[in-house]
Amino acid sequence: MVDGRGGTDGRDVTRPPDSDFEEDAPPSAGAAERLVLDLEGFEGPLDVLLVLAREQKVDLSRISILRLADQYLAFVTRVRDRHLDLAADYLVMAAWLAYLKSRLLLPVPEPEEEASAEELADVLAFRLRRLEAMQRVGARLVELPRRGVAFFARGAPEPIQATRHPLYETELYDVLKAYADHLVRTSVRTLTVEAADLWSVDDALRRLERLLGDLPDWSVLARYLPPPQGEVLATRSAMAATFVAALELARQGRITLRQEEGPFAPIRVKVLDVGGRS
């Protein structure tokens, strides 16, 4: 069913556009505070900008981008006090607007190949108008007379050969969903296999033991990590496994470890068991 999912946005999209606008841009003084509380209801930074733009109460084509930038930056500052985990795209927009604002305020000679500040502002104004148009027609769309609500199909269709009756009622969605479910089911096996290229303590032990003979006095342990292989996680697992392996070798009395300059300083390692050379 199509129901649900709307739970978090708290706005009833099936309301007429008028009431929707009213809710979005109340002329009251409490608007700013309400924006903060409603953060989860926003559909991204552009949506926030649109709501803020409506507060200026002018046509979107005559909006003051400078003022809008200020409004947005103030909004983000306010929100960050309470929502430390503010999504990255809100911050990216804030950074971009701060940049735009500085360009608009300080008309330095523009580099030839870059867009002018005015062009950048126009781009933003266009995106706002486009999003507003889509929100407006979306609201009108769901206000159209709809089948099953305002008009009805034949309640007792008669099966006759003239109309095409598929043997089976299956929609594209069913097929795609079946395949997706199948992939999810079978993916578990794959993931198990994939995990094998992480470094295990055994791997690290073998590698350290092999290298023991070549260790000069008090060498830095980190230098004996396997070469990074692109994957951050693989590198991290190698580091963790090597550390544990070093502890294990130290426990066996084959090496000794030292970290003299305090936490996060290089760990140094020295071979104890000379007879252990291979």
Add this chain to the structure above:
Amino acid sequence: MTEEFEFLRLMEAILFASSEPVDEKDLAARLPEGADAAALLAALQIHYQMRGVNLVRRGSKWAFRTAIDLADRLAPETMESRRLSRAAVEVLAIVAYHQPVTRAEIEEIRGVALSKGTLDILLEAGWIRPRGRRRTPGRPLQWATADGFLDHFGLESIEDLPDVKELKASGLLDARPAADAYGNRAVRDDGPPVDIEDGDEGEDEDEDEP
């Protein structure tokens, strides 16, 4: 429009939209005060008398039905549309994504033997067709989607099927529960090893038909 014609229109719409024949008493109850249901029904019946659809009485109930003389020409289908079984939908999906694919491969991919009628059902529905034989020992038959598949599902080409990435992005494929066990890695991963684009196409292919 006269008031009476308005009542007639309403009655017409109610009878049309109803899934069951409607009792005359119920019709009268749904009409505004002062409407004469019996007279309206009689008028409506006369209006449709010669048409392709007639208003017919079944006891105290009324319904629209295809005119008898046409109903004979448009012989009713004996079979009603049914829902395809879960397994059959999955096999269809696998044929669509991995075509051309042999029966053994379908079983291998699903990890379970195909029950007897599954391919027959899809074949009968016009959604799959045999497409050549694989050039491997035993020369097994390969299966692919038929034109009826594109037609039924409103696709213009088999390319319109979303690939794994697109399934994920559209929200149909949510692998997160499985991925959790392995942290960030699994999420970044593009998923199962099932190859959609290149599948088994090409190399061993040996089409018996153009």
Add this chain to the structure above:
Amino acid sequence: MTEEFEFLRLMEAILFASSEPVDEKDLAARLPEGADAAALLAALQIHYQMRGVNLVRRGSKWAFRTAIDLADRLAPETMESRRLSRAAVEVLAIVAYHQPVTRAEIEEIRGVALSKGTLDILLEAGWIRPRGRRRTPGRPLQWATADGFLDHFGLESIEDLPDVKELKASGLLDARPAADAYGNRAVRDDGPPVDIEDGDEGEDEDEDEP
């Protein structure tokens, strides 16, 4: 009865018998040689113009539907509770007005990554469908409205969408990034779980079909 009236009755019966819109091509195929399906449909539409049931066009398909003005008096038998999320309504509007449109373009217009449970819900409702791939690097899938969309919202064609002409004239139906200056950097930086294919921006837009 004239022969033409016989054809009309036959067409009426076929359309009346089906709850889903019937394609004009299929109708024509059912009629005897020499029948003019388009003319018959026009005549039938006029005959039902004032009635409680109207013949309506849905793209290339036709169906009988109860008259819109009777909506208030025809209480729905089972209230369909299709309450869409705000995101879903926006995405549906974007697909309807910008079709065919790629997912990256939808994200560009909304300035935010698509969350799960948006495209799949519209797909499940039968309102959108994949339609060809954009001829740009990555060959991203394009989305368009499905037949169910027109029928559900009572539209004769996509041209009947509210304000569609005004929007077209104002240039607001341009899904491409407004400029490279901003692009969809905000979307990209959002990272997982939704991955965005490269080259989705569609600068060299080139549809797969006319």
